[in-house]
Amino acid sequence: MKISLVSAGPAELQVDALAIPVATGQPLGPGAQDLDRAMGGVLGEMVANAEFRGRIHEVLPIPAQGKVSARRVILYGLGALHDLDGQRLRSAHHELVRASRTWGYRRLAIMRVEPLGMDALKGIVEGAVMGTFERRSRQTGPAPERREIDDLILAGFGTGREP
Secondary structure, eight states, rough: EEEEEEOOOGGOOOEEEEEEEETTOOOOHHHHHHHHHHHTHHHHHHHHHTSSSTTTOEEEEEOOOOOSSSSEEEEEEOOGGGOOSSSHHHHHHHHHHHHHTTTOOOOEEEEEOOOOOOOHHHHHHHHHHHTTTTOOOOOOOOOOOOOOOOOEEEEOOOOSSSS
16 A cells, blocks of 8 residues: 655545544534535535544445545544544544445545644554454455555645655
């Protein structure tokens, strides 16, 4: 999996899925509101109506229907803000990548919006790498059908940094 940092906005990202973090009980972050408007308000509506709650390990793909360049927009949960630490970041991004592999996405972008800060990069990358791991040492049945993610694009985390 190739990991790259870009400064491009969500409209410019040619990816299978664009992932947006949401914390439990919080509205969409300011950076996600432009994307929500482009999607016709469906993202904010799902959060406001508690159809998506932002719980840890909660991952919801939404068809973009040509409204943005990505095929899908994924809302994924970070859990409660007061519990958000390195371990929670790793766990949330592990589940995001695992689910994305199950759905067959090859190019995944994660958008930095509140509550993710610039200091979250380490936990995000570590969790994403953990999501590519398949534990098969003691399993005798067929392996789950999961594709590999070719490109992980981290948008809004700055450029010229080491992921």
